[in-house]
Amino acid sequence: MRVDRRAEITPLKLDLGNASGRMNMYNKEDIRDRMVRTVDTVRRTNPMVGSITNTVTINFVANAQLAVGGSAAMVYLPDEAVFLANAGGATYVNVGTLLPIYEQTLPRMVKALHEAGRPWVLDPVAIGIGSLRTDLLRQFKAYKPGVIRGNASEILALAGLWGLDGGTDGSNVRGVDSTDPVIGAKAAAVSLAKWTGGAVAVTGRTDLVTDGSVAAFSHGGSHFMRRITGSGCSLGGVAAVYATAASPFIAALTAVAAFNLAASRAESKADGPGSFQVAFIDELYKAAAEDIANNPFDIEEV
Amino acid sequence: MRVDRRAEITPLKLDLGNASGRMNMYNKEDIRDRMVRTVDTVRRTNPMVGSITNTVTINFVANAQLAVGGSAAMVYLPDEAVFLANAGGATYVNVGTLLPIYEQTLPRMVKALHEAGRPWVLDPVAIGIGSLRTDLLRQFKAYKPGVIRGNASEILALAGLWGLDGGTDGSNVRGVDSTDPVIGAKAAAVSLAKWTGGAVAVTGRTDLVTDGSVAAFSHGGSHFMRRITGSGCSLGGVAAVYATAASPFIAALTAVAAFNLAASRAESKADGPGSFQVAFIDELYKAAAEDIANNPFDIEEV
Amino acid sequence: MRVDRRAEITPLKLDLGNASGRMNMYNKEDIRDRMVRTVDTVRRTNPMVGSITNTVTINFVANAQLAVGGSAAMVYLPDEAVFLANAGGATYVNVGTLLPIYEQTLPRMVKALHEAGRPWVLDPVAIGIGSLRTDLLRQFKAYKPGVIRGNASEILALAGLWGLDGGTDGSNVRGVDSTDPVIGAKAAAVSLAKWTGGAVAVTGRTDLVTDGSVAAFSHGGSHFMRRITGSGCSLGGVAAVYATAASPFIAALTAVAAFNLAASRAESKADGPGSFQVAFIDELYKAAAEDIANNPFDIEEV
Numbered sequence: 051m052r053v054d055r056r057a058e059i060t061p062l063k064l065d066l067g068n069a070s071g072r073m074n075m076y077n078k079e080d081i082r083d084r085m086v087r088t089v090d091t092v093r094r095t096n097p098m099v100g101s102i103t104n105t106v107t108i109n110f111v112a113n114a115q116l117a118v119g120g121s122a123a124m125v126y127l128p129d130e131a132v133f134l135a136n137a138g139g140a141t142y143v144n145v146g147t148l149l150p151i152y153e154q155t156l157p158r159m160v161k162a163l164h165e166a167g168r169p170w171v172l173d174p175v176a177i178g179i180g181s182l183r184t185d186l187l188r189q190f191k192a193y194k195p196g197v198i199r200g201n202a203s204e205i206l207a208l209a210g211l212w213g214l215d216g217g218t219d220g221s222n223v224r225g226v227d228s229t230d231p232v233i234g235a236k237a238a239a240v241s242l243a244k245w246t247g248g249a250v251a252v253t254g255r256t257d258l259v260t261d262g263s264v265a266a267f268s269h270g271g272s273h274f275m276r277r278i279t280g281s282g283c284s285l286g287g288v289a290a291v292y293a294t295a296a297s298p299f300i301a302a303l304t305a306v307a308a309f310n311l312a313a314s315r316a317e318s319k320a321d322g323p324g325s326f327q328v329a330f331i332d333e334l335y336k337a338a339a340e341d342i343a344n345n346p347f348d349i350e351e352v
Numbered sequence: 353m354r355v356d357r358r359a360e361i362t363p364l365k366l367d368l369g370n371a372s373g374r375m376n377m378y379n380k381e382d383i384r385d386r387m388v389r390t391v392d393t394v395r396r397t398n399p400m401v402g403s404i405t406n407t408v409t410i411n412f413v414a415n416a417q418l419a420v421g422g423s424a425a426m427v428y429l430p431d432e433a434v435f436l437a438n439a440g441g442a443t444y445v446n447v448g449t450l451l452p453i454y455e456q457t458l459p460r461m462v463k464a465l466h467e468a469g470r471p472w473v474l475d476p477v478a479i480g481i482g483s484l485r486t487d488l489l490r491q492f493k494a495y496k497p498g499v500i501r502g503n504a505s506e507i508l509a510l511a512g513l514w515g516l517d518g519g520t521d522g523s524n525v526r527g528v529d530s531t532d533p534v535i536g537a538k539a540a541a542v543s544l545a546k547w548t549g550g551a552v553a554v555t556g557r558t559d560l561v562t563d564g565s566v567a568a569f570s571h572g573g574s575h576f577m578r579r580i581t582g583s584g585c586s587l588g589g590v591a592a593v594y595a596t597a598a599s600p601f602i603a604a605l606t607a608v609a610a611f612n613l614a615a616s617r618a619e620s621k622a623d624g625p626g627s628f629q630v631a632f633i634d635e636l637y638k639a640a641a642e643d644i645a646n647n648p649f650d651i652e653e654v
Numbered sequence: 655m656r657v658d659r660r661a662e663i664t665p666l667k668l669d670l671g672n673a674s675g676r677m678n679m680y681n682k683e684d685i686r687d688r689m690v691r692t693v694d695t696v697r698r699t700n701p702m703v704g705s706i707t708n709t710v711t712i713n714f715v716a717n718a719q720l721a722v723g724g725s726a727a728m729v730y731l732p733d734e735a736v737f738l739a740n741a742g743g744a745t746y747v748n749v750g751t752l753l754p755i756y757e758q759t760l761p762r763m764v765k766a767l768h769e770a771g772r773p774w775v776l777d778p779v780a781i782g783i784g785s786l787r788t789d790l791l792r793q794f795k796a797y798k799p800g801v802i803r804g805n806a807s808e809i810l811a812l813a814g815l816w817g818l819d820g821g822t823d824g825s826n827v828r829g830v831d832s833t834d835p836v837i838g839a840k841a842a843a844v845s846l847a848k849w850t851g852g853a854v855a856v857t858g859r860t861d862l863v864t865d866g867s868v869a870a871f872s873h874g875g876s877h878f879m880r881r882i883t884g885s886g887c888s889l890g891g892v893a894a895v896y897a898t899a900a901s902p903f904i905a906a907l908t909a910v911a912a913f914n915l916a917a918s919r920a921e922s923k924a925d926g927p928g929s930f931q932v933a934f935i936d937e938l939y940k941a942a943a944e945d946i947a948n949n950p951f952d953i954e955e956v
Contacts, residue, residue: 105407105709106410106426107411109411109713109883112710113882116882116883116927117926117927117928121828122710122883123780124709124710124750124751125752125783125784126752127753127754127784127786129786130752130783130784133783133784134783146426147426148427149453149753150429150453151753179427179436180427180429180431180435181431182429224423224439227423277637278418279411279415279418279424280411320634321631322634322636322637322638323415323419323634324415324629324630324634325630325631325634327415327630327633328928328932329925331926331927331931332924332925332926332928332929333926334926335926335927335928336926406728407709407712407728408712408716408726408728409716411713412713448728449729449730450729450731450734451730451731451753451755452755481729481734481737481738482729482734482737483733484731484733485734526702526725529702579720579721580717580720581713581720582713623933623936624935624936625717625721625939626717626932627933627936629717629935630932
């Protein structure tokens with residue numbers, strides 16, 4: 051089987067900066083250049099990304115991944131998950147609707163990802179509900195996801211579960227919704243990013259992406275994103291697609307920017323959440339790399 | 353965790369009537385006022401509703417619940433289901449695509465709902481197919497769902513399974529479709545409502561909602577509802593959202609009216625079942641509370 | 655229960671040809687007449703088709719089946735699957751996202767289908783990934799699916815797994831994508847069709863349908879079919895709907911032609927893959943039987 055796509059993946063470590071100093075590494079022009087290259091590389095290489103994700107939004111995740119140029123593959127069984135972990139350019143793990151087999155599948159998959167040095171994106175949906183979810187999320191600490199994507203309450207709770215600075219005991223997660231503002235999860239996000247060595251994206255009105263050194267705040271989006279199911283899940287899935295071609299920070303920021311741009315454009319065409327969801331996929335597909343990179347964001351040291 | 357939303361839920365018992373007599377309690381103006389308050393309360397409070405539902409239409413159910421102003425959460429595992437039963441304002445249970453774990457999950461969940469006095473909506477999809485489905489539906493009799501939603505064949509078969517008047521032995525259910533007319537299930541619906549003390553909605557060309565004392569017949573809808581999957585499931589899911597803010601009868605009637613209104617409006621914009629489904633979600637989102645309450649219905653004592 | 659729909663199903667064997675010779679049986683006018691009758695019969699009889707299919711595209715499969723006039727029912731449990739196998743006019747089996755219970759469900763279901771002489775459609779999605787998938791697909795050889803639907807890589811790999819001429823060892827399947835051209839799978843498709851006595855559809859830029867004696871090449875479609883998830887799955891599901899009313903070859907060719915026509919029309923209305931998917935369901939619903947039959951195809955002996 052032709053499954054090893056490592057040769058096609060831009061070396062992640064080399065992409066992270068240069069010798070001329072950290073602020074230069076993270077100036078906005080440099081970030082935008084990297085975002086453009088990420089979007090274009092994905093459209094050119096059609097990278098395969100495996101996912102274990104919830105049944106509610108699995109179709110939307112796959113269609114979003116395809117819209118940006120990726121190829122989607124979803125499984126449930128342990129050996130299939132390990133196969134995809136090694137075959138895909140990156141992997142998306144969403145714990146939304148756990149099935150009993152996940153007790154075996156997820157630990158084996160993330161271990162394989164960690165051992166192979168493959169980037170993966172963790173979406174700690176509904177953290178705090180149920181014992182298996184808690185147990186799995188606790189185990190994931192050792193396997194360091196490249197990108198963590200959550201709302202503010204989920205990020206606070208995950209940092210708490212992992213015993214990191216800025217986290218909270220217990221959870222303010224209400225089902226799948228956040229009850230905390232994005233900025234309130236900044237310290238937790240920074241702690242998580244420092245622990246993993248990757249990036250954390252906290253989504254909300256303004257989205258925060260941090261690698262533990264800098265924080266980017268991405269603007270745009272639409273109020274309809276809260277009126278459809280799967281806006282967060284599909285963002286995580288698309289971040290995994292971009293993680294096949296960029297560092298975790300650039301991958302997460304590119305995904306967030308693409309979503310904010312596409313959602314803003316889709317809102318202007320939508321008559322409600324149904325037509326918004328359709329237009330959102332269209333706009334994700336059509337968005338020019340330069341427009342994604344130029345979607346407004348601020349950056350600061352943390 | 354901030355999960356107890358009881359304080360936000362309109363006391364259901366007090367909402368049911370007044371001392372001035374039963375017919376007054378159920379006059380159409382009073383019913384319409386309650387429907388308006390239900391729609392508005394849900395839009396203002398964004399109530400969380402847990403669901404265990406089939407994988408075919410789970411996304412459509414969630415998006416319909418969000419479109420009317422609710423928050424959706426779906427799970428499979430027993431302890432997660434019990435958590436949601438207690439955390440949500442109401443719960444939706446659809447037995448469409450049973451998984452092995454449901455043998456443990458569903459009895460524990462509905463027992464928790466019953467013990468906590470939380471309303472839940474039962475959708476006895478495809479009753480008659482398979483031993484686990486029959487076994488679960490038989491067990492549910494003791495836990496008295498607040499709302500039962502089904503097509504005529506399903507309602508007849510459920511009343512039969514529970515040994516109630518008007519039910520049939522066996523089932524005319526054909527997969528997920530009905531082979532009986534709505535009016536033919538009126539006696540079974542009344543029996544079921546009297547048993548549960550809640551309401552029953554029988555959906556078809558004209559929809560019937562009864563609490564065992566009165567029957568409302570709601571008009572409107574679209575022929576496209578039979579050409580998309582999930583029109584019944586999403587109705588059940590939305591009835592659960594409204595059940596967080598109203599009595600079972602008002603919740604079911606409000607959901608039916610909202611669906612008939614939105615479907616009728618969506619049909620006028622649709623070019624086929626694909627665009628109908630999109631427009632339907634838009635119209636569900638946009639429908640004014642007054643328009644939902646004014647969607648035509650007749651009412652009679654039973 | 656009124657589940658036996660055998661009386662409504664056009665006898666398949668009698669539909670296959672006439673006594674006046676094989677080439678006459680397969681002349682294009684005769685094929686077009688059969689396609690028209692197939693489309694019309696399905697719209698008139700609303701045949702029920704059971705499916706076991708993946709969770710990613712299960713909703714799209716059901717909506718496509720409904721759009722062409724069928725009725726969809728999906729299950730997971732063994733006894734429910736056997737029930738549907740006997741109750742449905744045909745059955746669709748897609749091994750995309752295997753769950754542990756499938757180890758029991760699928761062998762029992764396909765055995766029941768084989769023993770009852772009911773047509774079923776096999777979609778060997780992602781053949782080569784995981785041990786259960788391989789084991790199940792190997793077992794299926796004895797139960798001879800009426801239609802096999804796959805991309806070129808999947809058809810090559812299945813013929814290889816079954817030890818038939820034209821097959822390949824291992825697999826070029828990349829997740830759910832093909833890395834081989836359609837024409838390269840022609841010999842494998844012919845071998846498979848000869849083994850099953852049914853038909854094989856290989857989908858790609860031009861689609862190939864063969865019954866082992868002739869090969870039809872169907873034209874049309876849209877580049878957007880590769881940018882949405884479920885175009886192949888929904889084709890398999892629709893082929894099962896048509897298989898309730900026609901021979902495997904005519905059923906598969908009708909499904910392929912309907913998809914090429916609807917996709918081509920949908921592309922002209924679409925602004926991206928989101929609106930394409932919506933328009934595609936609309937066009938599938940609206941397509942006249944004659945237009946489906948007149949969608950361009952070539953035919954040759956093999």
